[in-house]
Amino acid sequence: MKKENTNSFIKVWQEDWDKPNNKINKQLDIKILSGNKRSREDLIQKKRIIKKEDGRYLIYYDF
């Protein structure tokens, strides 16, 4: 698949899954036990986030 090189303006995405006091993480850490933890981690690796000129973010999910 041909894709443009967006490296020059990729913003580092501050994923804070592991922050202990995160409210959703608290729910997820319990719920994820009945789900699939690996798929959540896989998804994060597949995200590429860029900032558009007007400041809006855009996320490519590559599979």
Added chain:
Amino acid sequence: MLELRYDPIKNQYVAIATKRQERTFFPPEDFCPLCPTKSNKIVTEIPAYDYDIVVFENKFPSFSENPDKLYLNKSEKEGFITFSKKESKGICEVICYTSDHNLYLEDMSITKISNLIKVWKDRYATLGKKNFIKYVLIFENKGKEIGVTLTHPHGQIYAFPFIPPIAREELKSSKNFYMKNKKCLHCKIIEREIEDISRVIIKNSSFIAFVPFYARWPYEVHIYSLRHIGSLCEITDGEIILLSKIIKELINRYNKLFNFRMPYVMIIHQNPTDGKDYDYYHIHFEFYPPYRTKDKLKYLAGCELGTGVFINDTLPEEKAAELRNVDLI
């Protein structure tokens, strides 16, 4: 202007979002803003030459992470009642399902639909973990009859700073039922639908699709997880595949029913994300197609808009049979 105005009579907020009047309205296919950028002359919302699935902030949002500052003018402060408003602080996103302008959700492979569900799952978790987001609504509007102005296959996400009224009502009923019976209201409804069978359209080992006993729209269908879970965060990879299959089959049944692509609104109902415990709630999808016959639309009119009471001119059992009997081959 973006702001939330409170209606003290109906006890609910109205989102004022005036910029949305300027949103793109039925552009020609060559100028579709959701297609990939194929040349430097026409730069779309998506700068890549191709993509799998893309999510971006809506250019014409109803809420914003950085909303307008509020001010109260003189007329709003005076009198017996102060009109209440607050910042429209939320997030609105667009999800492009595919780079192919003409590949609709029901045409996509099970793998591609599964990938989309994984993106829904990630957006729910990512947006929901923000402190100011209390409810994440994932939905799709499809078809000009629904008011869709961009035909490229896509859905939307509204991340609300409050729990919206319909979700609030559903949560209240679910909680009351649970407090009284120590059982999930939705699980019991699923049991009844399976026992009754007359309104069931599709069932696999993890999901069921049926026209609810209390359908408001002639071809309204709800898809439920058979397992008691509150959000996509709890869904397994195996369940994602089965959910993809049931969504694909349902939409294809809709399309075959009248031999055109059935427009619909699809809503995913999930737990709020305000950090509270909603173990009594149960994830489900709701589909509302607006047609009541092949060439007649159902409109929301006096009774529906004036009282909130829906008049359904059809029998849910008969409509379920029609959908069940569609020959997909």
